[in-house]
Amino acid sequence: MDATTWVAKRTKPNWLARLFDYKPFLIAVCLAPALGLLLVFLTYPLGLGIYLAFTDTEIGGNGSWVGLENFIALAEDPIFINSVWNTMFYTIVATLGKFVLGLWLALLLNQHIPFKSVLRAIILLPYIVPTVLSAIAFWWIYDPQFSIISYVLVDQLHIMDHYIDFLGTPWAARWSLIVANIWRGIPFVAITLLAGLQTISPSLYEAALLDGASPWQQFRHITSPLLMPILAIVMTFSVLFTFTDFQLVYAITRGGPLNATHLMATLAFQRGIPGAQLGEGAAIAVAMIPFLIFATLFSYYALGRRKWQQGSSDE
Amino acid sequence: MNKTADDAPVTEAEGPQLLSWDSLPRRIVTVYVPLVCFLIILLFPFYWMGVTTFKPNSELLNYKDNNPFWITNPTLANINKLLFETDYPRWLVTTMGVAIGSTILSLVSSVLAAYAIQRLRFRGSDYVGLAIYAAYLVPPSILFIPLAQVVFQFGLFDTPFALILTYPTFLVPFCTWLLIGYFKSIPYELEECALIDGASRLQILRRITLPLAVPGLISAGIFAFTLSWNEFIYALAFISSTENKTVPVAILTELVQGDIYHWGSLMAGALLGSLPVAIFYMFFVEYYVSSLTGAVKE
Numbered sequence: 001m002d003a004t005t006w007v008a009k010r011t012k013p014n015w016l017a018r019l020f021d022y023k024p025f026l027i028a029v030c031l032a033p034a035l036g037l038l039l040v041f042l043t044y045p046l047g048l049g050i051y052l053a054f055t056d057t058e059i060g061g062n063g064s065w066v067g068l069e070n071f072i073a074l075a076e077d078p079i080f081i082n083s084v085w086n087t088m089f090y091t092i093v094a095t096l097g098k099f100v101l102g103l104w105l106a107l108l109l110n111q112h113i114p115f116k117s118v119l120r121a122i123i124l125l126p127y128i129v130p131t132v133l134s135a136i137a138f139w140w141i142y143d144p145q146f147s148i149i150s151y152v153l154v155d156q157l158h159i160m161d162h163y164i165d166f167l168g169t170p171w172a173a174r175w176s177l178i179v180a181n182i183w184r185g186i187p188f189v190a191i192t193l194l195a196g197l198q199t200i201s202p203s204l205y206e207a208a209l210l211d212g213a214s215p216w217q218q219f220r221h222i223t224s225p226l227l228m229p230i231l232a233i234v235m236t237f238s239v240l241f242t243f244t245d246f247q248l249v250y251a252i253t254r255g256g257p258l259n260a261t262h263l264m265a266t267l268a269f270q271r272g273i274p275g276a277q278l279g280e281g282a283a284i285a286v287a288m289i290p291f292l293i294f295a296t297l298f299s300y301y302a303l304g305r306r307k308w309q310q311g312s313s314d315e
Numbered sequence: 316m317n318k319t320a321d322d323a324p325v326t327e328a329e330g331p332q333l334l335s336w337d338s339l340p341r342r343i344v345t346v347y348v349p350l351v352c353f354l355i356i357l358l359f360p361f362y363w364m365g366v367t368t369f370k371p372n373s374e375l376l377n378y379k380d381n382n383p384f385w386i387t388n389p390t391l392a393n394i395n396k397l398l399f400e401t402d403y404p405r406w407l408v409t410t411m412g413v414a415i416g417s418t419i420l421s422l423v424s425s426v427l428a429a430y431a432i433q434r435l436r437f438r439g440s441d442y443v444g445l446a447i448y449a450a451y452l453v454p455p456s457i458l459f460i461p462l463a464q465v466v467f468q469f470g471l472f473d474t475p476f477a478l479i480l481t482y483p484t485f486l487v488p489f490c491t492w493l494l495i496g497y498f499k500s501i502p503y504e505l506e507e508c509a510l511i512d513g514a515s516r517l518q519i520l521r522r523i524t525l526p527l528a529v530p531g532l533i534s535a536g537i538f539a540f541t542l543s544w545n546e547f548i549y550a551l552a553f554i555s556s557t558e559n560k561t562v563p564v565a566i567l568t569e570l571v572q573g574d575i576y577h578w579g580s581l582m583a584g585a586l587l588g589s590l591p592v593a594i595f596y597m598f599f600v601e602y603y604v605s606s607l608t609g610a611v612k613e
Contacts, residue, residue, distance in 0.1 A: 021515045023435060030431035031443065033424035034487050038450050041462065042484040046453060049461035057464075101353075108350050111342075119354075121600040126357055128596045128603075130545040132563035133585035137360040140367065140578050148363060151378050186357065188607070195608030244454035247547045251567055265456035265548075272460040273552050285457040292452070 050289075052282035059276040070283035080284065083262040087288075090178060090263060091243045097182040098238060099231075102189025107223075109190065110197045120191065127187040135251035138180040142166035142252070170260030173253050177261060180248055189234060196230035197223070240295050244288060264288050364589075367582035368393055375579055393579035394587070401570065402558055403584060410544060410561040411591070413475050417482035418539040424483065425490035425535060426528075430520055432491070433498040434506065444495060451488035458484070459552045466553050477553040478561070482543045489542075490535040493606055497531030498524065534606035537599045541592050562588040 019025055053070055057063030074080045109120060126134060141148055143166075150163040166176045200223065208218045246265040249255065255262035255270060262270070264284055272281020367375065369389040374381045381387055397403045431437075432444045462481055463472075471477040501524060509519045525532070550561045557569055566584040570577070596603055 017515055020517050023437070023516075026516055027431050027435050027437050030427040030435065032427075033420075034428035034447065034491060035443075037420075037424060037480070037483045037487055038447065041465065041481050042450055042453060042458065045458050045461035045465050048464065049457065052461055052464070059463075104349070105353050108346055108353070111346050113346065113350070117600075119350075120604065121597070122354065123357060124596075124600075124604070124607075125361065125593065128541060128592055129361070129589040130547070130563045130592065132545075132547050132567060133588050134360055134364075136566065136581055136585045137364045140576075140582060141360065141363060143576075143578075146376060146378065146578075148383060151383055155378065183357065183360070186353075191604060192608055240452060240454060244456035246456050247563075250547075250551075268456070268460065269548070269552070273463065278460055278464065281460045285460055288457050292454070292457070295452075 049282045050286055052279050053286040054283075055279045056277075057279040057282075059273075059278055063279050066279070070280050071287070073280070074283055074287065079259045079262065080267065082259065083264050083267045083284075084287075086174065086261060087243060087263045087265075089174070090181070090245070091239060094178045094181040094185065094242050095235070095239055097178065098185035098189050098242075099235065101182065102186045103193055103231075105186060105190035106193035106197055107219075109194050120194070124187045124191055126184050127191075131184060131247040132251045134184065135180060135248050138176075138183075138248075139167075139252045142176050144168060167253055168257055170257060173257060173261045177249055177252060180252060181242065181245065184248070185238060185242070189238060192234045193227065193231065196227050200226045236295055240292065243291060243295070361589075364582045364586050367578055368586045370579060372579060393577075393583040396577075397570075397580050397583045397587070401580075402565070403562075403587070405558055406560055406562045406565040407587070407591075409475060409559060410563075410588075413478045413482070413550075413561060414540050414543040416475070416479040417486060417543045418536055420479060421483040421486035421490050421539050422532065422536055425487050425494055426525070426532070428487070428491045429494035429498055430524065433495045434503075434520075434524065435516070444491075447488050447491050449488075451485065451492070453484075455485060455546075455548050459548050462549070463552050472553060473555050473559055475559060478543075478546070478550055481549050481553070482546060486539045486542060490539055493535045493538070494528065494531050497528045497534075501527045530602065530605075533599065534602040537595065537603055538606050540595065541603075544592050 020029070052063075054065060054067060055063035056066045056069070105123070109116065109123075113119070140146075144163060147163060147166060149166075150160075153160045154163060165172060167173045204222050204226075205218055208222055213221070244265050245263060246269065249261060249263050249266045250269070253261045255266050259267075264287065268281045268284035268288075270281075271277050271284060275281070366384070366386060369391070370386050371388055371390045371392065374383075374387060428443075428447065432440045432447075466472050466477045466481065471480065505523055505527075506519050509523055510516075514522070545563065546561075547563050550564045551568075554560050554564065557565070560569065562584070566581065566588060570581055570584055
């Protein structure tokens with residue numbers, strides 16, 4: 001008697017519980033919030049952005065279809081052309097800087113040194129702190145009259161005889177921004193590459209040492225090939241986020257002096273939001289997409305080679 | 316070549332960390348000196364932020380009579396001005412609210428999505444996972460203009476909800492990816508046992524999977540919190556009134572007025588705005604590092 005009632009209870013849970021145990025329903029319910037958010041606030045805007053790029057929409061009004069007019073106007077716009085060059089130059093130089101210095105730092109941290117975990121925590125600080133806030137600190141460091149760098153170079157070391165106008169001339173401003181970007185990017189690169197370095201078995205280095213390999217040979221033949229997969233992934237992310245960087249430039253120069261340091265993202269903002277030309281701003285943003293697709297495909301194949309996507313290891 | 320043979324036992328005795336080419340003076344030059352340089356460069360802007368915050372204006376703008384690297388007469392005037400003459404406390408509260416709101420929203424949706432993709436396993440679940448991952452590669456810089464219109468259409472413009480609902484676009488992909496990795500590390504046998512014992516799938520998620528995934532939840536949570544605290548471009552584009560601004564935007568748009576910059580209070584604002592995330596980070600460093608490295612490693 002007891003046994004039958006127990007079985008009955010088990011086979012007849014209430015309808016709600018049964019509904020939630022029905023797998024297709026449960027899957028739909030579980031995926032709904034994430035997919036809903038992403039579809040409404042990511043996929044739809046992405047499509048809308050591409051549509052807007054072909055219209056003359058302004059803030060608060062519905063624009064009409066103008067075809068390629070925005071892009072044709074941009075192709076003849078020296079400020080836009082300049083921003084494309086700036087973005088490429090900024091991305092390439094800053095990425096190189098970040099990776100050379102970040103890899104160096106990772107190799108240093110991979111040595112046997114005291115307080116390693118404390119060091120690692122401190123080194124990540126520039127990455128944690130809001131970019132805009134550290135950018136403001138850089139803005140102050142680059143002040144034309146009270147720059148601490150100029151003070152040290154001129155008044156302490158007497159290397160130069162005048163204060164540097166960091167943000168006043170186009171090239172000085174570009175380099176200043178690149179330095180700030182590298183400063184912000186080093187921790188991310190260093191810590192992720194350090195994680196990659198730590199997966200390399202020490203026995204490989206011992207074997208190399210027995211074979212008489214020099215430190216450079218060890219780096220060349222053990223470290224770099226084994227680090228390459230993770231380096232490719234970190235590089236993809238780094239390129240992607242440097243190319244679309246907005247905060248640093250907006251906070252430090254706002255595209256000045258005379259639009260010389262505009263990146264595509266800051267120019268899109270300036271035209272689109274304060275300038276109210278949503279269509280033109282969207283066109284600039286859309287112009288960034290081909291490069292991003294290139295970076296994503298690169299990432300996809302780098303990841304695919306390592307069977308990185310979830311689930312692929314089960315099959 | 317006898318010499319190398321003689322050296323080998325010595326280095327062996329000193330332990331694996333001291334290799335034959337690795338003498339102490341050499342280590343100082345090749346390891347410690349560069350490391351200290353890195354530390355100084357990476358931390359200097361924070362030091363400078365701190366020093367400027369507590370400097371009176373007379374010292375701030377006079378390098379001739381004072382050592383700029385040190386404070387002779389520390390003052391709280393800048394912080395005082397910031398807290399009592401501006402809306403700074405309000406901006407802090409807004410930022411905190413937006414960060415907490417979007418973190419909770421993203422965590423809940425990511426947990427459910429990750430559970431469905433990794434544990435319920437349906438046809439095409441890999442592709443859904445990949446699609447969510449691909450969403451992470453869409454940067455806010457190309458989205459903010461159309462998003463501004465979407466936000467406007469929904470009547471959310473200039474409200475905190477504009478930010479709480481849009482931040483998950485970059486938080487959900489990251490958190491889902493992180494949690495899929497964590498769920499994968501939990502043995503599936505545990506769930507099978509529970510299924511055989513008659514537990515429903517929701518019970519399994521609540522009683523077995525989630526408790527085991529707590530480290531992953533913490534990692535995802537702190538990552539989401541810091542990312543939303545640091546977010547700038549959406550907050551700049553979707554919020555227009557002074558009192559609804561978040562700290563990073565407000566400092567740049569409200570405290571910078573005219574041509575004369577009040578560096579003391581600007582730096583005070585930057586310092587106070589950085590402290591909450593820095594403190595939060597200090598408590599959870601290990602989780603943070605593991606999520607950062609885990610995200611790119613596997």
